[in-house]
Amino acid sequence: MENQVIGPGPYRATKLWNETIRLFRSGMPLRRHWAHFRCYDCSFTGTEAVDYLHNLLRDNHNFGPEITRYQTLQLLRKFLKAHVIEDIKGRHGTEDFEDNGHLYRFPTLSPLKSFPARPVIKDCSDLPRLIRWDDYEELPQQENIAPVKSAVLTSDLWNKRHSVAIGDVHECKLIRRKEITSKQVDHIWKSMTVAHLQRVLGLKTLDGVLNPAHVNGKHIVHNVFSVNKAGIVVLENKAEDMPYWVVTAMKCLANWPNGNESKQPVYPGFERDVLRTVADYYQRLKEPLLTFHLYEVFVNILSLLPVQEAVSEALQVSCLLLPPPNRRRLQLLLRLMARVCQNPQLPPLNDTIATRTLMVQMFSQCVLGSADDMDLDELLATKLVTFMMEHHNTIFQVPAKLRCQVEEHLSHLKRAQIKYEGADTDFSASPAFYKQISRVECEEQRVIGTQTPLQQLLEGLIADKELPAKDKRKRLKQFQKSYPEVYHSRFPTEESKAAVIPEKTPRLKPNLMFFSIKKPFQPFQRSWSFRA
Numbered sequence: 001m002e003n004q005v006i007g008p009g010p011y012r013a014t015k016l017w018n019e020t021i022r023l024f025r026s027g028m029p030l031r032r033h034w035a036h037f038r039c040y041d042c043s044f045t046g047t048e049a050v051d052y053l054h055n056l057l058r059d060n061h062n063f064g065p066e067i068t069r070y071q072t073l074q075l076l077r078k079f080l081k082a083h084v085i086e087d088i089k090g091r092h093g094t095e096d097f098e099d100n101g102h103l104y105r106f107p108t109l110s111p112l113k114s115f116p117a118r119p120v121i122k123d124c125s126d127l128p129r130l131i132r133w134d135d136y137e138e139l140p141q142q143e144n145i146a147p148v149k150s151a152v153l154t155s156d157l158w159n160k161r162h163s164v165a166i167g168d169v170h171e172c173k174l175i176r177r178k179e180i181t182s183k184q185v186d187h188i189w190k191s192m193t194v195a196h197l198q199r200v201l202g203l204k205t206l207d208g209v210l211n212p213a214h215v216n217g218k219h220i221v222h223n224v225f226s227v228n229k230a231g232i233v234v235l236e237n238k239a240e241d242m243p244y245w246v247v248t249a250m251k252c253l254a255n256w257p258n259g260n261e262s263k264q265p266v267y268p269g270f271e272r273d274v275l276r277t278v279a280d281y282y283q284r285l286k287e288p289l290l291t292f293h294l295y296e297v298f299v300n301i302l303s304l305l306p307v308q309e310a311v312s313e314a315l316q317v318s319c320l321l322l323p324p325p326n327r328r329r330l331q332l333l334l335r336l337m338a339r340v341c342q343n344p345q346l347p348p349l350n351d352t353i354a355t356r357t358l359m360v361q362m363f364s365q366c367v368l369g370s371a372d373d374m375d376l377d378e379l380l381a382t383k384l385v386t387f388m389m390e391h392h393n394t395i396f397q398v399p400a401k402l403r404c405q406v407e408e409h410l411s412h413l414k415r416a417q418i419k420y421e422g423a424d425t426d427f428s429a430s431p432a433f434y435k436q437i438s439r440v441e442c443e444e445q446r447v448i449g450t451q452t453p454l455q456q457l458l459e460g461l462i463a464d465k466e467l468p469a470k471d472k473r474k475r476l477k478q479f480q481k482s483y484p485e486v487y488h489s490r491f492p493t494e495e496s497k498a499a500v501i502p503e504k505t506p507r508l509k510p511n512l513m514f515f516s517i518k519k520p521f522q523p524f525q526r527s528w529s530f531r532a
Contacts, residue, residue, distance in 0.1 A: 011208060012299045016062055017376055018112045021084055023060075025106055028052050033103050040088050043105045046098045049076055049085070061305065063379050066386045068357060071378055073099050078375045080104075083111060180413060186217030189406055193220055196402045197317045200310065201300055209300055214293040215321055222324045224398050231396055233328040240325045242281070242332070249277045250332060254339045256346045272349055275340075279362050282333065288369040289330045294321060295370045299380055311387060315395040317402065327396075333363060334392035341389070360386055454486045462500055476501060 028049065030042040044052075054072040057063045077097040079085050086092040088103040097104075194215060198206050206212070226234050235241050252259040252274050260266065282289075290298050297318050304310040319327060337359045340346060350358045364381035367388070388395060461467075461475055480487040491497040 012296065012303065013370065013376055013380065014113050016380070019062075020057075020376070021079075021112060023056060024053055024079075024084075027056065028106075030105075035088070035103050040103055040105070043088055043103045046076075046100050046102045046104060049104060050099050057379065062302070062383075064305075064383050064386075066357075066360065066382050067379060068361070071361075071382065073097070074378065075375070082375070083107060180410065185410065186221055188217075188409060189220045189224070190215050190217030192406050192409065193317060193320055193402060196399070196405075197297070197314070197321075200314045200317060201297075201304075203300075209296045211293070216323070219323055220320045223320050223322070223327055224403070226324070232331050233324050235324055235328060242329060246278060246281045247332075249274050250336050253278070253346070254336050256340075256343055271347055275349055275362075278336070282329075282363060282366040285329075285366060287371075288365070289322070289326045289333070289367050291322065291326065292369075292371040294318065295368070297321075298368055298384060302380060302383055305383075305387070308391075312391055312394050313399055315388065315391075316397055316399045319395060320398070330367065331392070331396055333367075334389050337363065337389045338392055360389070454483055455490070458486060458490055473501065 028044060029052065030044055032039060032041050033043045033045065034040070050069060050072055053076060054067065054069050057067045057072060057075075058065045076085070080087075080095060080097045081093050083092045084106075085097075085104050086107050087095060088105055092107075190212075194206070194210070194212055197210070201209070203209065222236075223233055226236070228234050253271065256271065264270075288295075298315075301311055301314045301318065304314060319330070322330070340349075340359060341356045346355070349355055353361070360382055364385040365378060367385050368381035369377050458479060461472065461479065464472070467475075476487075491500070
């Protein structure tokens, strides 16, 4: 029970809060205590509560061993204010929980949090959709160039070139997709990135986790391509960048003791003042670096632990959704934290707290937080920031699979295509036109929307009476190879297929027909002639 992991899904932080309360109430040892010459049954001291809950959180996969005793104390104070616990006189809310012998107890029923109402998506148009082959045009004729002979092939010309009789071939022409704009490229990156994130998280829908309207495709493209040799985002607007004095302070700590570029006088405790300068800047930001809109996304990523590869890939995709200034600040901060923790020459930055614990406590809430001030924010942020600090070199890489899929799709849209006479350029008006859809796009339709367009395409191909039977069988075979699931749902058995698709008529060879007719008669004729 204590090691139960809350899986991915909407409002995971609320689920964790309720689950933590259940575990605490069901497992906290209760006994008789004496105070002021009175006996109190089913009670516990503040120290006993901190000891038990601290061990519970450290052993739970949803939180982990990075949780400190002070963070546990802060959570118990939230429990007291939320009336999860009360003191022996029934007081809660106004009193402050103390880590001492003060006595507390559970109320008759500890309140659990209700899940907020999910935002309703009005229609499917709010979801990102991939750009397809629907919008295309004929190759334009360039000016001031001698006209080129039309690339129209008749059956006679085709037969002469190939010296084989293959039947009539429709006239054809070369068409291509219109030029893809930068806005369309941004949209494709947005659509495929959101779909990839949904697959990595293992969710059937992102409802309650991420609103696609809050995703900016332009930010994704910038984070992918506008980077320096170290992989850190480069900002076009320098006014959005970090102040020079903050960057200088971070370099000083990251490269200690050789990072004092400004030649400031070094005195005892100088490194602590530099760290405080950096911390003040990050703690005064208006919202956490991972933004309020992406809070549920990053909380859900924690459910993938301890599978390190899955968490790393999910973080790679999610960090692409960040505004470029936030991504740059986060990259520089995590790199600083990692270098400070690994630098043996750096003096202790705190007299009582280890450097690693100090860095996580100081900056975790600058990285992850919710707009509604969730009660478990600090614990969840500690776990997430610890992982991100340890793998900061990996999580800011662009997923190779996602990049390859987007590049293949863009290449597909730019390809020219041969169109035959009778296939109307308006697909909606002519079901006979077989519009090629890539496997990536088919997967996209399955994740984000529906396969209805593919089903309509198949039905239109079947219903086309003008299409020759030979061409129809050929196109249906190509459709079956490209989209076997849609094809099998339409033709589950051979009988259903035979009822719709015309069978190929077998042709007998002439010599076989000759011998099948003459052979019974010919030997008799020769035998009679010989005897005569």
